[in-house]
Amino acid sequence: MKKQFKAESKKLLDMMINSIYTNKEIFLRELISNASDAIDKLYFISLTEKKLKINRDDLEILISIDKDNRTIKITDNGIGMTKEELENNLGTIAKSGSQLFKESNDQNKNIDIIGQFGVGFYSAFMVSNKIIVNSKSIYDDKAYSWVSSGADGYTINENDKKSNGTEIILFIKENTDDINFDEFLTEETIEKIVKKYSDYIRYPIKLVQNKEKKSEEKTLNSMIPIWKKNKKDVKDEEYNDFYTDKFYDYEKPLKIIKSEVEGRCSYSSLLFIPSHAPYDYYTKEYEKGLQLYSKGVLIMEKCGDLLPDYFSFVKGLVDSEDISLNISRETLQENYQIELIAKSLESKIKKELEKMLKENRDDYEKFFTDFGKQLKFGIYSSYGLKKDTLQDLLLYFSSNDKKYVTLKEYVSNMKENQNIIYYACGESLEKIELLPQVEMVKDKGYEILYLTDYMDEFVIKTLMNYEGKEFMNVSDEKMDLDTKEEKENLNKINEKNKDMFNIMKDFLKNKVSSIQFTHKLKNHPVCLTTKGDVSVEMEKVLNTMQNENNIKAEIIMEINENHEISKKLESLYKNNEKDKLEKYTKILYAQARLIEGLSIENPTEISNLVCEILANK
Numbered sequence: 001m002k003k004q005f006k007a008e009s010k011k012l013l014d015m016m017i018n019s020i021y022t023n024k025e026i027f028l029r030e031l032i033s034n035a036s037d038a039i040d041k042l043y044f045i046s047l048t049e050k051k052l053k054i055n056r057d058d059l060e061i062l063i064s065i066d067k068d069n070r071t072i073k074i075t076d077n078g079i080g081m082t083k084e085e086l087e088n089n090l091g092t093i094a095k096s097g098s099q100l101f102k103e104s105n106d107q108n109k110n111i112d113i114i115g116q117f118g119v120g121f122y123s124a125f126m127v128s129n130k131i132i133v134n135s136k137s138i139y140d141d142k143a144y145s146w147v148s149s150g151a152d153g154y155t156i157n158e159n160d161k162k163s164n165g166t167e168i169i170l171f172i173k174e175n176t177d178d179i180n181f182d183e184f185l186t187e188e189t190i191e192k193i194v195k196k197y198s199d200y201i202r203y204p205i206k207l208v209q210n211k212e213k214k215s216e217e218k219t220l221n222s223m224i225p226i227w228k229k230n231k232k233d234v235k236d237e238e239y240n241d242f243y244t245d246k247f248y249d250y251e252k253p254l255k256i257i258k259s260e261v262e263g264r265c266s267y268s269s270l271l272f273i274p275s276h277a278p279y280d281y282y283t284k285e286y287e288k289g290l291q292l293y294s295k296g297v298l299i300m301e302k303c304g305d306l307l308p309d310y311f312s313f314v315k316g317l318v319d320s321e322d323i324s325l326n327i328s329r330e331t332l333q334e335n336y337q338i339e340l341i342a343k344s345l346e347s348k349i350k351k352e353l354e355k356m357l358k359e360n361r362d363d364y365e366k367f368f369t370d371f372g373k374q375l376k377f378g379i380y381s382s383y384g385l386k387k388d389t390l391q392d393l394l395l396y397f398s399s400n401d402k403k404y405v406t407l408k409e410y411v412s413n414m415k416e417n418q419n420i421i422y423y424a425c426g427e428s429l430e431k432i433e434l435l436p437q438v439e440m441v442k443d444k445g446y447e448i449l450y451l452t453d454y455m456d457e458f459v460i461k462t463l464m465n466y467e468g469k470e471f472m473n474v475s476d477e478k479m480d481l482d483t484k485e486e487k488e489n490l491n492k493i494n495e496k497n498k499d500m501f502n503i504m505k506d507f508l509k510n511k512v513s514s515i516q517f518t519h520k521l522k523n524h525p526v527c528l529t530t531k532g533d534v535s536v537e538m539e540k541v542l543n544t545m546q547n548e549n550n551i552k553a554e555i556i557m558e559i560n561e562n563h564e565i566s567k568k569l570e571s572l573y574k575n576n577e578k579d580k581l582e583k584y585t586k587i588l589y590a591q592a593r594l595i596e597g598l599s600i601e602n603p604t605e606i607s608n609l610v611c612e613i614l615a616n617k
């Protein structure tokens with residue numbers, strides 16, 4: 001009975017069958033990679049299941065070509081598939097593939113994915129018009145045969161295959177006007193493709209040749225894992241291919257970090273910094289970790305203990321002779337070697353990032369845009385413990401040209417006698433730029449860091465200071481650029497108007513803790529500042545979190561003493577026009593809230609008040 005492919009698979013399959021993608025040869029890489037994974041799985045199980053007697057030297061992948069019948073056969077002696085697995089694995093597209101497939105809707109992007117990421121088994125339909133998969137699982141006495149000629153479905157029947165593993169027979173398409181499919185039926189081409197994409201596969205890939213009625217085998221791959229090869233013998237392109245293939249990315253990595261370490265714990269590692277954050281990076285689903293190999297044998301797909309959380313974006317692998325094949329997840333955490341390797345990797349990653357920051361600023365900024373949050377989170381969640389490791393990797397937008405700067409750069413640009421690092425917070429650079437408090441600080445020639453990330457200010461508070469320089473929010477009440485004389489003068493004015501401010505405060509039903517005149521504004525009439533640890537921005541963030549609402553910033557309304565409005569208020573107060581003073585106060589407060597990016601509690605009331613005043617004029 002013919003079964004139908006799942007809808008999504010069918011779509012992919014159609015794409016493969018009618019593929020205009022020119023690089024069709026990658027089908028072999030995909031099938032060999034599957035075969036190698038299947039052997040890995042078998043070997044892995046044999047490490048713990050003693051009943052399974054596996055001799056590592058017997059594990060292999062065979063390829064044979066039958067020109068007359070136009071077939072290529074790829075055989076592995078790996079774990080094999082049960083009937084259900086044939087059904088589930090080949091009837092639906094792979095999880096990894098399907099996610100990427102879903103993400104990319106347009107045709108061009110799809111083609112890119114076939115090329116760079118590979119969509120696995122189905123890519124074989126680019127070159128075949130029929131595929132037979134004969135497989136026997138180590139868990140089943142029976143073998144099964146999966147047959148499909150493409151989009152019209154597939155059949156699964158019992159089969160008499162005796163040995164464990166999988167055999168895939170591709171029926172190669174006839175040549176067309178544009179495409180020469182015959183070439184895939186030549187040994188030279190197959191050998192070339194294997195060398196190009198699968199040389200590092202750790203099991204022999206043997207071409208079965210029939211010479212004068214005798215069958216001979218020729219091993220095509222060097223079997224030296226790419227991470228064991230000398231860096232100068234490997235082209236960047238090969239590392240990139242290895243990365244996109246093994247770590248399911250469709251873009252090449254931003255940085256390749258290869259190292260070979262001899263010492264208390266010897267290891268080789270090949271790490272990659274992705275050029276973009278995976279779609280699930282900032283979700284709970286994302287799992288950090290590196291592949292862990294012991295003497296070239298994969299023993300764990302994702303070893304999380306090898307990476308600190310703040311470097312969780314790093315992909316790659318570690319291969320060590322000092323780690324036992326039988327290491328289990330439980331013992332891993334207390335494993336001394338793993339700890340040593342993790343420490344050494346951490347400092348390597350840090351060094352590479354610092355180097356990138358110094359030598360390749362564009363790349364670093366690209367990196368930081370995608371992964372900067374994670375570094376900041378590292379400082380915050382360690383309560384500053386990781387400050388020394390991470391603070392010099394941070395970038396902030398500067399009021400000068402709105403370009404990224406490091407804290408070090410900021411400090412080295414400080415004005416003479418400047419002891420404070422100024423920052424301002426807001427939703428976007430544009431909005432921060434418009435904050436009334438920003439104008440004066442900039443005007444006096446100070447650089448300001450513009451913080452747009454919701455966690456930025458929390459991180460700044462965790463850092464406390466940088467090279468002995470304290471941070472200050474330009475919206476902090478303490479913010480003060482006046483001379484001593486100016487200060488005394490302002491204090492006097494505020495003292496004189498104390499009663500008026502108290503009345504105004506009552507009008508606002510104590511929504512602000514005080515009201516005062518200020519000189520920190522240049523042209524703007526009014527602003528809100530905060531006193532103490534919680535700023536307005538922090539209040540916004542805290543109130544979006546559960547259990548944290550009701551944390552209130554202590555707000556001060558500051559009115560520009562040099563602005564006409566201050567004179568107006570004073571005259572209203574003097575002439576005892578309380579009614580008007582109340583209206584003015586409420587409008588000023590509403591304006592200040594809007595400027596801060598806060599909502600106003602009663603927009604209708606404010607709108608009515610404004611109209612009343614407009615009408616009276």
Ligand code: ADP
Binds near residue numbers: 090120
């Ligand atoms: P992917 O390799 O990305 O998972 P594929 O479409 O290539 O996607 O394969 C789907 C699944 O089919 C694999 O995950 C694996 O479980 C199974 N599979 C494919 N080829 C083999 C094989 N030679 N031996 C055993 N299982 C295989």
